[in-house]
Amino acid sequence: DAKTTQPPSMDCAEGRAANLPCNHSTISGNEYVYWYRQIHSQGPQYIIHGLKNNETNEMASLIITEDRKSSTLILPHATLRDTAVYYCIVRAPDTGGFKTIFGAGTRLFVKA
């Protein structure tokens, strides 16, 4: 699975959009980009995933560049409860996830 690079931490004002970047320059053609988050002391929670096209769900939007070498997770209106560590993961979907590598992620601080 391709390696990802994320900033160690970011701040965001409550009510503003939080834009979390991820670099994955060695991504392969069949690898998806997944985002999870981990709120303090809890298990990681799935947010969204995508292959080529931009994706949106009730939690967030995922913007993937045309060359697929980077992506951005967007939380449109961040709340204090969005303070968490956000993990960007790249892997092929048919591996069952057993090679999912959770790096250090980005620690997002949402401030009032």
Add this chain to the structure above:
Amino acid sequence: NAGVTQTPKFRILKIGQSMTLQCTQDMNHNYMYWYRQDPGMGLKLIYYSVGAGITDKGEVPNGYNVSRSTTEDFPLRLELAAPSQTSVYFCASTTSGAGRDEQFFGPGTRLTVL
């Protein structure tokens, strides 16, 4: 559905003691996993299973054993606990890989070895 449940939530062990961390999922998922997370770090895969009766090692399997006699249960056994095994342990499950393939995580077991 309860999702993925783990017991106990907390445990303190003495060096050399043994214990089993329990994990159960009620989503009929084939794939199950055990991760450990040390303070300030990401998750490391200990063992995984692709179905009942099938298990395999992850990145950090030393000092642990698993079994998968049913689809629902995937217990993690610690033999001869050591301080290096102080960590938070997460169990997770997922479908066989088709479709959305997200992983569902349990609430974790916080283990301290003294």
